[in-house]
Amino acid sequence: MTFYRNVVWFCKGLKEYTKSGYEAAAKRFNPADLDVDCQGKSYMITGANSGIGKQAALEIAKRGGVIHMVCRNPKYAQEAQKELKEASGNDQIFVHLLDMSDTKAVHKFATEFKEPLNVLINNAGCMINERTLTDGGLEKNFATNTLGTHVLTKELVPKLQKGSRVIIVSSGGMLTQALSLDDLNFEKMRPFDGTMAYAQNKRQQVVMTEQYAQQFPDVFFASMHPGWADTPAVQSSMPDFHAKMKNKLRTVEQGADTIVWLALAQKPLELESGLFYQDRVPVATHLPLAWSKSSPVECKKLMEILDEMATKHS
Numbered sequence: 154m155t156f157y158r159n160v161v162w163f164c165k166g167l168k169e170y171t172k173s174g175y176e177a178a179a180k181r182f183n184p185a186d187l188d189v190d191c192q193g194k195s196y197m198i199t200g201a202n203s204g205i206g207k208q209a210a211l212e213i214a215k216r217g218g219v220i221h222m223v224c225r226n227p228k229y230a231q232e233a234q235k236e237l238k239e240a241s242g243n244d245q246i247f248v249h250l251l252d253m254s255d256t257k258a259v260h261k262f263a264t265e266f267k268e269p270l271n272v273l274i275n276n277a278g279c280m281i282n283e284r285t286l287t288d289g290g291l292e293k294n295f296a297t298n299t300l301g302t303h304v305l306t307k308e309l310v311p312k313l314q315k316g317s318r319v320i321i322v323s324s325g326g327m328l329t330q331a332l333s334l335d336d337l338n339f340e341k342m343r344p345f346d347g348t349m350a351y352a353q354n355k356r357q358q359v360v361m362t363e364q365y366a367q368q369f370p371d372v373f374f375a376s377m378h379p380g381w382a383d384t385p386a387v388q389s390s391m392p393d394f395h396a397k398m399k400n401k402l403r404t405v406e407q408g409a410d411t412i413v414w415l416a417l418a419q420k421p422l423e424l425e426s427g428l429f430y431q432d433r434v435p436v437a438t439h440l441p442l443a444w445s446k447s448s449p450v451e452c453k454k455l456m457e458i459l460d461e462m463a464t465k466h467s
């Protein structure tokens with residue numbers, strides 16, 4: 154089944170996730186969707202110092218939004234903040250230093266954050282190919298992509314302004330994985346496979362988004378796939394893929410487009426909360442005949458486990 158899913162997914166990716174896939178999809182975009190004035194609204198973006206997170210920050214800053222950049226590396230964060238201020242002419246861009254894999258720190262940051270917030274963009278993500286543990290004993294991909302996202306979202310949602318949105322930057326790679334609950338910390342995975350761990354985390358994010366939509370009906374939730382975009386993460390975590398595909402990869406602008414659209418446009422608010430988007434439309438969360446669906450009980454169980462882990466590690 155893994156081989157089947159990988160082959161079907163890669164063929165789909167060549168057609169849809171590439172630059173040409175974006176260009177084909179963009180023919181049906183309405184450019185007026187992004188004619189939005191963001192003044193008076195606040196946007197938190199994790200991992201906003203690089204790649205598509207930084208590009209999304211730029212687009213929102215250009216439209217006057219207050220930006221809260223959540224980044225782990227002070228030097229990268231300050232350089233990006235300066236660049237974003239210069240490129241957008243917007244001075245309301247703030248840096249918050251936070252390592253998303255440090256669950257305690259995420260909890261502390263989120264409980265202490267008191268500024269008004271309209272949109273949370275959970276963009277920070279990683280694919281670490283060696284099994285690496287945090288000080289708290291959590292596998293780092295899981296701690297960053299899943300538990301960090303969960304703790305930040307759960308803590309901030311009750312504080313969001315009316316009509317707020319939460320976007321989770323997942324990945325189409327999740328289509329290769331069925332939700333698996335028995336080894337969230339990848340203790341039994343032999344040999345450890347960073348690509349598979351990442352795809353499992355990204356599947357978890359899609360399920361989490363669906364579950365948040367049910368738990369918090371006053372907030373709009375969406376997960377999304379940016380396509381295959383040429384960013385530092387792809388270069389460093391998937392060097393072979395990057396070398397083979399580099400002429401076909403999307404630009405950061407193309408990769409960030411659906412994040413910006415979900416954060417700003419009116420159109421997504423007319424659709425159901427909790428869906429998974431690609432190129433400004435909701436898309437299927439499973440490949441055909443892939444046997445990757447989970448029962449509602451399993452999806453709820455994921456949330457219970459994450460809540461327990463959040464309490465234990467906060």
Ligand SMILES: NC(=O)c1ccc[n+]([C@@H]2O[C@H](COP(=O)([O-])OP(=O)(O)OC[C@H]3O[C@@H](n4cnc5c(N)ncnc54)[C@H](OP(=O)(O)O)[C@@H]3O)[C@@H](O)[C@H]2O)c1
Nearest residue numbers: 200203204205225252253254276277278324381382384386
């Ligand atoms: N590019 C693609 O083709 C693609 C495809 C599917 C999904 N995605 C998703 O898109 C999102 C953005 O990735 P990108 O491609 O734009 O890569 P990127 O340029 O490397 O950006 C990743 C960002 O996440 C930050 N980050 C990673 N671990 C963190 C941690 N523990 N705490 C705080 N920040 C952390 C990075 O910080 P540092 O700069 O300090 O490392 C960086 O700012 C990720 O969630 C990724 O999974 C990307």
